[in-house]
Amino acid sequence: MIIVMSSRATQEDVRHVVATVEKLGLKAHPSQGVERTIIGVIGDERLLKKEQFSLLPMVDDVIPILKPYKLASREFRRENTVVNVAGVSIGGGKLAVIAGPCSVESEEQIVATARAVRDAGADLLRGGAYKPRTSPYAFQGLGEDGLKLLALARRETGLGIVTEIMESSEVDLVAKYADLLQVGARNMHNTKLLRALAGVGKPILLKRNFAATLNEFLMSAEYLLSGGNPDVVLCERGIRTFVEYTRNTLDLNVVPAVKLLSHLPIIVDPSHGTGRHDLVIPLSRAAVAAGADGLMIEVHPHPAEAFSDGEQSLTPDAFRTLMAEVRAVERALQAR
Ligand code: PEP
Numbered sequence: 001m002i003i004v005m006s007s008r009a010t011q012e013d014v015r016h017v018v019a020t021v022e023k024l025g026l027k028a029h030p031s032q033g034v035e036r037t038i039i040g041v042i043g044d045e046r047l048l049k050k051e052q053f054s055l056l057p058m059v060d061d062v063i064p065i066l067k068p069y070k071l072a073s074r075e076f077r078r079e080n081t082v083v084n085v086a087g088v089s090i091g092g093g094k095l096a097v098i099a100g101p102c103s104v105e106s107e108e109q110i111v112a113t114a115r116a117v118r119d120a121g122a123d124l125l126r127g128g129a130y131k132p133r134t135s136p137y138a139f140q141g142l143g144e145d146g147l148k149l150l151a152l153a154r155r156e157t158g159l160g161i162v163t164e165i166m167e168s169s170e171v172d173l174v175a176k177y178a179d180l181l182q183v184g185a186r187n188m189h190n191t192k193l194l195r196a197l198a199g200v201g202k203p204i205l206l207k208r209n210f211a212a213t214l215n216e217f218l219m220s221a222e223y224l225l226s227g228g229n230p231d232v233v234l235c236e237r238g239i240r241t242f243v244e245y246t247r248n249t250l251d252l253n254v255v256p257a258v259k260l261l262s263h264l265p266i267i268v269d270p271s272h273g274t275g276r277h278d279l280v281i282p283l284s285r286a287a288v289a290a291g292a293d294g295l296m297i298e299v300h301p302h303p304a305e306a307f308s309d310g311e312q313s314l315t316p317d318a319f320r321t322l323m324a325e326v327r328a329v330e331r332a333l334q335a336r
Pocket residue numbers: 102128132183184185186207237272
């Protein structure tokens with residue numbers, strides 16, 4: 001449930017309510033809004049009784065949250081959450097673009113890609129050092145050497161870095177290098193990893209599993225939020241359907257649906273969503289038109305030679321075109 005404090009409530013009043021909640025063995029998540037503080041109460045619902053809180057001083061209202069996700073819900077927080085990644089705001093109204101190769105392959109490749117995407121207007125650099133590949137014989141990523149190359153590319157370009165974390169045992173290592181830690185589609189259901197990431201002190205990019213319902217997607221976000229990490233960015237990257245023309249079916253329905261149900265920002269990855277370089281630009285335009293807070297785009301200087309996902313990677317030239325087109329859609333939306 002949510003405890004809505006009076007706009008006249010002092011810090012002391014909030015502390016008193018929080019202490020009362022904790023005395024009952026429940027968790028309190030205060031969130032200070034522009035006008036008033038609201039306190040999310042999380043725990044075994046059987047222990048919750050509205051009157052235990054509604055009669056406390058400076059409590060205006062006590063509202064049950066009926067959705068299974070609480071802290072991720074729009075009821076808990078009416079304002080949009082803005083996640084700051086190395087000085088870049090995601091969810092603040094300006095489109096945030098993450099671009100770079102599927103995998104980090106070499107110093108030359110990552111630095112050249114970083115420069116190209118920065119010059120085209122990207123905000124953050126992506127690149128996988130730990131790769132969840134379908135085949136055990138495929139390139140698995142450079143591991144820590146890849147993370148070091150990403151750090152080098154950050155020094156060269158000033159772009160913050162986004163990279164995948166696959167193992168709970170590697171959280172500290174990856175967090176040492178990454179500005180935004182990516183939980184891949186295959187790990188969205190890995191609750192042990194999500195719990196480990198709740199305490200990492202860095203923002204998380206949570207990709208939707210290709211078979212996850214919107215409810216399951218938001219419940220995974222809830223693991224991060226309830227564990228104490230408020231900085232969660234959602235990412236739609238396509239789901240499995242009967243369609244075999246494309247690698248996945250980009251479910252743009254979830255973009256406005258997330259906006260209704262949650263306060264968290266959501267970005268779209270049309271590279272994995274389509275699996276085809278020639279569909280990435282039109283689907284990027286569509287994602288922005290649907291209200292996405294950002295895009296994640298795979299870019300490679302020589303897609304034909306990429307170690308992974310070359311068929312869905314844009315050349316730097318095509319990425320420049322993409323940026324011009326999505327900025328035009330963004331301007332059209334702002335002019336409404
Ligand atoms: C990726 O971003 O390169 C990736 C592996 O994505 P996903 O987890 O969405 O398949």
